Amino acid sequence: MSLFRRPTAYVAATIVLFLSGCSAATVAQSPSNPAAPAAVEMDNCGTMISFAAPPERIVAVKSSSLELLLALGASEKIVGAAFLDGPLPDSLADQGAKVPILSERLPSREAVLEVEPDLIFAGWESNFSSDGVGERTSLEKLGVGTYVAPAACTALGYKPDPLTFDHVFDGFVELGEIIDEGQAAKALVDEQAAELAAIVPDKRNLSTVWYSSGKDQPFVGAGLGAPEMIMSAAGLNNVFADVDDSWASTSWESVAQANPDVIVLVDATWNTAAAKVDLLQANPVTAHLDAVRMNRYIIVDFPATEAGVRSVDAVTAIVDQLSSL
Amino acid sequence: MKRVVLTSQLSPDEPRASHDRRSSRSVIAACVLAVTALVSLFAAIVTGPADISPMEVMGSLWGHLTGGIPAMSPLRDAIIWEGRVPRVLTAAAVGGGLALCGAVMQALTRNPLADPYLLGLSSGASLGAVIVIVLGVSVALPVAAFMGALLALLFTMTLAKGAGALSQASVVLAGLAVSSAFAALTSLVIFWSATGDSYREILSWLLGSLGGADWSDVAVAMVAVVVCAVPLLGGSRSLDGLLLGDTAAEALGIAVVRTRSMLFACVALLTGALVAVSGSIGFIGLIVPHAVRLVAGGTHRALLPLSFLVGSIFLVWADTLARVMFEPRELPVGIVTSLIGGPIFAVLLLRMSRGRRASGF
Numbered sequence: 238m239s240l241f242r243r244p245t246a247y248v249a250a251t252i253v254l255f256l257s258g259c260s261a262a263t264v265a266q267s268p269s270n271p272a273a274p275a276a277v278e279m280d281n282c283g284t285m286i287s288f289a290a291p292p293e294r295i296v297a298v299k300s301s302s303l304e305l306l307l308a309l310g311a312s313e314k315i316v317g318a319a320f321l322d323g324p325l326p327d328s329l330a331d332q333g334a335k336v337p338i339l340s341e342r343l344p345s346r347e348a349v350l351e352v353e354p355d356l357i358f359a360g361w362e363s364n365f366s367s368d369g370v371g372e373r374t375s376l377e378k379l380g381v382g383t384y385v386a387p388a389a390c391t392a393l394g395y396k397p398d399p400l401t402f403d404h405v406f407d408g409f410v411e412l413g414e415i416i417d418e419g420q421a422a423k424a425l426v427d428e429q430a431a432e433l434a435a436i437v438p439d440k441r442n443l444s445t446v447w448y449s450s451g452k453d454q455p456f457v458g459a460g461l462g463a464p465e466m467i468m469s470a471a472g473l474n475n476v477f478a479d480v481d482d483s484w485a486s487t488s489w490e491s492v493a494q495a496n497p498d499v500i501v502l503v504d505a506t507w508n509t510a511a512a513k514v515d516l517l518q519a520n521p522v523t524a525h526l527d528a529v530r531m532n533r534y535i536i537v538d539f540p541a542t543e544a545g546v547r548s549v550d551a552v553t554a555i556v557d558q559l560s561s562l
Numbered sequence: 563m564k565r566v567v568l569t570s571q572l573s574p575d576e577p578r579a580s581h582d583r584r585s586s587r588s589v590i591a592a593c594v595l596a597v598t599a600l601v602s603l604f605a606a607i608v609t610g611p612a613d614i615s616p617m618e619v620m621g622s623l624w625g626h627l628t629g630g631i632p633a634m635s636p637l638r639d640a641i642i643w644e645g646r647v648p649r650v651l652t653a654a655a656v657g658g659g660l661a662l663c664g665a666v667m668q669a670l671t672r673n674p675l676a677d678p679y680l681l682g683l684s685s686g687a688s689l690g691a692v693i694v695i696v697l698g699v700s701v702a703l704p705v706a707a708f709m710g711a712l713l714a715l716l717f718t719m720t721l722a723k724g725a726g727a728l729s730q731a732s733v734v735l736a737g738l739a740v741s742s743a744f745a746a747l748t749s750l751v752i753f754w755s756a757t758g759d760s761y762r763e764i765l766s767w768l769l770g771s772l773g774g775a776d777w778s779d780v781a782v783a784m785v786a787v788v789v790c791a792v793p794l795l796g797g798s799r800s801l802d803g804l805l806l807g808d809t810a811a812e813a814l815g816i817a818v819v820r821t822r823s824m825l826f827a828c829v830a831l832l833t834g835a836l837v838a839v840s841g842s843i844g845f846i847g848l849i850v851p852h853a854v855r856l857v858a859g860g861t862h863r864a865l866l867p868l869s870f871l872v873g874s875i876f877l878v879w880a881d882t883l884a885r886v887m888f889e890p891r892e893l894p895v896g897i898v899t900s901l902i903g904g905p906i907f908a909v910l911l912l913r914m915s916r917g918r919r920a921s922g923f
Binding site for chain 1: 610611612636637640641644645646698762763766767772774776777890891894
């Protein structure tokens with residue numbers, strides 16, 4: 238291992254790897270050495286991954302990944318985080334305070350490899366690309382494990398259809414298995430399942446639009462993804478529940494036609510809920526919506542809108558806000 | 563090679579009989595197209611994802627045009643009067659304007675592949691827009707897009723002049739250089755700062771969208787069309803002359819340099835305004851003039867107004883498709899125009915090459 242802590246040695250080894258064309262596993266004596274039986278092996282979004290030993294040096298890409306790792310008590314194993322959507326929630330802020338931020342945007346493969354991770358846990362499959370942190374197969378060859386929360390799989394047969402809290406909780410357990418935090422994962426699932434069960438959904442059968450982004454064409458929560466999962470758990474009727482996708486670009490006319498009782502606004506640092514309110518009031522069509530005229534908005538943090546440890550919190554937050562409408 | 567597509571161009575000494583036949587055919591075509599355009603406008607306003615009957619549309623239009631209050635809920639009325647009507651009118655102005663610009667650019671540069679975006683205008687406008695969207699600069703998006711387009715135009719013209727007095731080749735090449743540079747800057751800004759899902763908005767803008775069209779967009783697009791169309795239409799005789807080459811044009815008494823600069827500036831202004839309103843919508847400026855030439859010949863007195871009408875009708879329908887094809891989802895209209903435009907262009911290309919062979923060119 239000490240050999241690989243030195244960048245020059247690392248680069249040299251990488252060059253040797255490419256020149257000889259042999260697998261990284263044999264040279265680097267990484268955990269994925271085929272000789273040793275894999276302790277954990279699974280099909281992750283269509284990519285076979287295996288871990289002979291639990292990863293000790295994890296890089297988290299996107300907030301949902303970092304938050305789950307912290308919630309499982311793995312903060313000591315995180316060597317870096319990147320491409321976060323916003324600040325950590327208060328409940329995780331202390332644990333996450335010491336996590337080094339590798340990059341505010343999506344880092345390059347080399348920038349991630351520099352911290353010598355043995356697992357990269359990404360929020361989106363698309364983060365694993367040649368212009369992102371690297372293709373999954375090429376990372377695996379270097380002995381770096383890759384993992385995407387199963388809730389975020391996009392390939393046919395892997396994409397949850399529709400996403401449910403069971404998928405989200407299964408993801409907690411699966412990650413717990415990989416990083417040897419099975420106990421913590423089980424406790425987290427029990428806690429969140431209990432919290433979810435205790436939520437009393439709004440009974441008024443209110444219709445809603447989950448407005449995520451977009452000026453000319455509103456980008457809204459559709460029928461299969463985290464927005465629909467969260468809205469239905471909160472007792473809201475998603476106007477676009479029939480659209481077979483997680484999110485969809487739609488039109489203001491379709492929103493106006495539905496004239497929802499309330500509008501869920503996603504609050505992102507780069508596109509705040511307040512900016513969305515201004516936009517809805519300024520647009521001459523949406524200005525006439527009942528929800529806009531009566532200020533019936535529900536605000537959800539962007540990082541909470543992707544399936545993960547904050548999904549149940551998002552339901553709670555929505556139900557709380559609904560009760561005061 | 564440059565002139566192959568323009569060989570149906572009417573030369574000044576063409577026999578009178580043929581000239582009369584052509585022009586009467588153009589008048590009939592103009593009448594038919596004008597009626598088609600009006601019908602298309604109404605049909606497009608009646609069509610949309612919301613269930614609104616033609617009677618309701620009539621009620622809303624009648625109400626607003628006569629200054630009364632339409633007898634329907636304010637929201638339904640807003641869907642029609644604040645949503646569909648300005649959007650369809652904007653589509654008509656933008657489509658017509660782009661086709662007009664395309665026809666003029668093809669003549670000015672004597673290049674059949676010329677389109678309104680040739681001078682780097684769309685890249686300049688895109689850069690301006692992306693800076694506003696991504697960096698949150700507090701300038702209205704259309705203003706920024708317009709400034710970007712003007713800046714690109716300025717660079718192109720300066721570069722072209724430096725390279726050889728606004729000859730058509732140097733303008734095209736300068737446009738290419740400026741276009742690449744601005745496109746790279748746009749990519750840089752996106753790459754540098756796209757946070758979360760903010761790239762979505764950029765993408766939809768870059769592909770061209772009329773989803774945000776309101777009455778102020780109608781005003782911008784209409785005013786730009788009117789202001790620029792007057793000198794462009796007035797320059798149709800000069801364009802006929804310029805097509806014959808600079809020397810021949812000068813012999814015909816056309817002040818080549820001045821005319822070309824003025825017409826370039828008009829096209830740039832108009833394109834800048836249109837891109838500011840709708841993003842860069844592809845293919846209209848390229849294909850519509852070619853299609854019209856097949857029917858009406860090449861005199862610009864006929865070509866320009868007919869191109870305007872055909873461009874309007876084309877974009878109105880393309881946008882209607884974008885709105886309802888996958889309802890309640892919506893596509894950026896630029897995808898639709900390119901999807902339809904590509905095959906049409908292929909057909910035109912084949913027809914033209916056949917015509918060329920027959921006529922010995």
